[in-house]
Structures are given as structure tokens and as C-alpha cells.
Amino acid sequence: MSDPVLTVAESLKDRARAALGSRNLILVGLMGAGKSSVGRIVAHQLGIPFVDSDAEIEKVSRMSITELFAAYGEEEFRALETRVMKRLLKNGPRVVSTGGGAFINDRTRKHIKKGGISVWLKADLDVLWERVCKRDTRPLLKTENPKQTLENLMNARYPIYELADLTVLSRDVRKELMAEEVLQAVIDARTESAAR
Numbered sequence: 001m002s003d004p005v006l007t008v009a010e011s012l013k014d015r016a017r018a019a020l021g022s023r024n025l026i027l028v029g030l031m032g033a034g035k036s037s038v039g040r041i042v043a044h045q046l047g048i049p050f051v052d053s054d055a056e057i058e059k060v061s062r063m064s065i066t067e068l069f070a071a072y073g074e075e076e077f078r079a080l081e082t083r084v085m086k087r088l089l090k091n092g093p094r095v096v097s098t099g100g101g102a103f104i105n106d107r108t109r110k111h112i113k114k115g116g117i118s119v120w121l122k123a124d125l126d127v128l129w130e131r132v133c134k135r136d137t138r139p140l141l142k143t144e145n146p147k148q149t150l151e152n153l154m155n156a157r158y159p160i161y162e163l164a165d166l167t168v169l170s171r172d173v174r175k176e177l178m179a180e181e182v183l184q185a186v187i188d189a190r191t192e193s194a195a196r
């Protein structure tokens with residue numbers, strides 16, 4: 001006999017996969033929202049390729065994000081990010097996890113909007129801070145008061161992340177559950193647009 005819990009999970013994946021079609025699923029949001037880790041699980045659940053734009057940038061430049069910022073500055077990093085994102089979004093379906101500033105850049109955001117369905121992983125300051133304070137891999141947070149910097153970025157960026165197609169609340173629950181909520185949001189969006 002089939003396991004009813006497994007069957008529900010399977011049908012969630014199948015329905016989300018069908019709703020996505022050949023579009024990319026692009027995760028956006030602030031540092032620590034879970035884009036990289038949840039994105040990998042979403043791709044695994046959907047059975048489609050996963051790519052993280054920061055990892056791709058590090059691969060093509062053969063430098064770490066920290067080294068890139070130090071050697072060339074944020075402006076050059078954004079230009080490279082735009083080029084990499086444009087290339088990654090050409091073919092779908094894929095799950096693409098972006099770096100936190102990608103969707104804020106007008107040119108990159110246009111590529112994202114054209115390339116698929118964007119999902120904002122939205123989290124509150126304390127959740128983000130607890131996650132990012134453990135690592136020093138984020139050059140924008142190397143300031144006197146990194147938590148304040150994160151809050152300033154939130155205030156500046158949240159109105160722009162609002163432009164994403166879908167929003168999922170990121171909180172400290174199992175990452176697999178977060179991934180399933182992303183899949184559910186994709187299904188719901190498809191159902192709503194079909195009903196219109």
C-alpha cells in the first residue's frame with residue numbers, strides 16, 4: 001500500500017514541476033535568507049539543475065566573493081553578476097539562487113523578470129542576523145556595526161524585493177519545509193492565474 005504522506009509530497013513536487021514548465025525558479029532576498037541552501041533542496045525536489053550565482057561568479061573569476069570585492073569593488077562585481085545571471089537564465093528550467101544584491105540591480109532584475117519566476121525569501125532582522133553573524137564571507141557586512149548595516153540594507157532593499165513574483169516567509173524551520181513552501185507558492189500562483 002502506498003504511504004499517504006509520501007504520496008502528498010510526491011504530488012507537491014509533480015504539481016510544482018508542471019507549474020514551472022520550462023521557466024527558471026529564481027530565489028531572491030537578503031543575505032542569510034536561505035537562498036543558497038533552500039534553493040539546492042528545491043532543485044533536488046523538482047529534479048532540475050541547481051545553480052548559485054555567487055558560486056558561478058567564483059568559478060568564472062577564480063576568486064572568492066571577498067577577493068572580488070577587495071580587488072575590483074562592488075561596481076565591477078555587479079557588472080560581472082549581471083553577465084553571469086544573464087547567461088544562467090538563458091535556458092530553463094533551473095533553480096537559480098542569487099546573491100542578495102542581484103535583484104536590486106536594475107539590469108539584473110530585468111534578466112530575472114524575463115528569465116522565470118522570482119521568489120523572495122523574506123525574513124526578519126533577527127533571523128537574518130543570527131545566520132550571517134556566524135560567517136565572515138560577506139564583504140558588505142565588514143563594517144563597525146554589521147547588524148545596523150544589515151538593517152539599513154533591509155530598509156533600502158525590501159521595497160525592491162517586493163517586486164518579486166512571489167514571497168515566502170523564511171524562518172527557522174527545517175529547510176526542507178521551506179523548500180516545500182516555495183513549491184506550494186509556485187503551484188498557488190499558477191492556480192490563481194488560471195482562475196483569472
Ligand SMILES: Nc1ncnc2c1ncn2[C@@H]1O[C@H](COP(=O)(O)OP(=O)(O)O)[C@@H](O)[C@H]1O
Nearest residue numbers: 031032033034035036037131171172173174175
Ligand atoms: N530554514 C533555516 N533554518 C535554519 N538555518 C537556516 C535556514 N535556512 C538557511 N539557514 C542557514 O543560514 C545560513 C545562511 O543561509 P544561505 O542559504 O547561505 O543564505 P543566503 O544564500 O540567502 O545568504 C546558512 O548557514 C544556512 O545553513
Ligand SMILES: O=C(O)C1=C[C@@H](OP(=O)(O)O)[C@@H](O)[C@H](O)C1
Nearest residue numbers: 030031032054099100101138139
Ligand atoms: O547582498 C549582497 O549584496 C550580497 C550578498 C551575497 O550573497 P548571499 O545573499 O547569498 O549572502 C554576495 O552576493 C555578496 O556578498 C553581496
Ligand SMILES: [Mg+2]
Nearest residue numbers: 035036098099
Ligand atoms: Mg547565498
